[in-house]
Amino acid sequence: MTHGTAWPFVKMHGLGNDFVVLDARSRALTLTPERIRAVSDRRTGIGCDQLVVIAPPNGQVSDATMLIYNSDGSEVAACGNATRCVAWLLMTESGAESAVIETRAGLLDAESRGAQLVAVDMGRPGLDWREIPLAQAVDTLHLGIKVGALTDPVGVSMGNPHAVFFVNDAEAVELSTVGPVLEHHALFPERANIEVAQMLSSPDAALGRIRMRVWERGTGITMACGTGACATLVAAARRGLSPRKAEIVLDGGTLTIEWLPDNHVLMTGPVATSFAGTLDPTLLP
Numbered sequence: 001m002t003h004g005t006a007w008p009f010v011k012m013h014g015l016g017n018d019f020v021v022l023d024a025r026s027r028a029l030t031l032t033p034e035r036i037r038a039v040s041d042r043r044t045g046i047g048c049d050q051l052v053v054i055a056p057p058n059g060q061v062s063d064a065t066m067l068i069y070n071s072d073g074s075e076v077a078a079c080g081n082a083t084r085c086v087a088w089l090l091m092t093e094s095g096a097e098s099a100v101i102e103t104r105a106g107l108l109d110a111e112s113r114g115a116q117l118v119a120v121d122m123g124r125p126g127l128d129w130r131e132i133p134l135a136q137a138v139d140t141l142h143l144g145i146k147v148g149a150l151t152d153p154v155g156v157s158m159g160n161p162h163a164v165f166f167v168n169d170a171e172a173v174e175l176s177t178v179g180p181v182l183e184h185h186a187l188f189p190e191r192a193n194i195e196v197a198q199m200l201s202s203p204d205a206a207l208g209r210i211r212m213r214v215w216e217r218g219t220g221i222t223m224a225c226g227t228g229a230c231a232t233l234v235a236a237a238r239r240g241l242s243p244r245k246a247e248i249v250l251d252g253g254t255l256t257i258e259w260l261p262d263n264h265v266l267m268t269g270p271v272a273t274s275f276a277g278t279l280d281p282t283l284l285p
């Protein structure tokens, strides 16, 4: 087996949702689902929720392209926490206060908001059943499915599919039991990220506050989910439960999400670097 030079990586996280970040802007990278799972494995690999690849920009409109892979090996179009981390790496490199990142879900604009705090315009939410996507034409404000005690979620796409369930006590939900069942529900032809949300503020509050836990598609329970926080705010505002700006309280900390008048969703939150290293070539040749 040819042994190329080992791949350097940076381990980062956004509120505990963690990533192995590879820079493939000047070196070709061949990923397979098996290799992604090997790197992501917390027992035998580096361990992460998602593997994130920085690739060359496509044309002149972005600073870089970001590719995102869940720990099960599936490629996905959006990851809010990783977008903040990659934006922070690019801004640190360039010295700029902003960065434009191309993703499968489109171009995302990021701005520094101070020390290791980044704001990302996550674009417009997808509210039509075809955008989520769903297997049939249903009202996305009331998806009409029920698993265990969870019922009647809101469907939202942030470039990836989300089903947001409102509950009285988010801590009481057996997410590891109902999460995988809902992730693979027949209504979600591309599976779905599953959020349980508990309102901590009243509908007329100037700033909403929502406790949210998440079962992520292709990954399982994570400490935080940026696109899930965006989907939760949009769902709560559509249901009349929250103003269009709220603090989303996740296991790993708080994200501030605002659904702007131009229909874009702005996510603001921290980034952190854990460590850097090189991958064992048996994980990724």
Ligand SMILES: N[C@H](CCC[C@H](N)C(=O)O)C(=O)O
Pocket: 017, 049, 050, 070, 076, 077, 078, 079, 080, 081, 082, 160, 161, 193, 216, 217, 218, 219, 222, 224, 225, 226, 227, 228
């Ligand atoms: N599991 C997600 C991708 C990662 C999203 C999450 N880590 C975030 O911060 O948005 C999906 O399959 O769509």
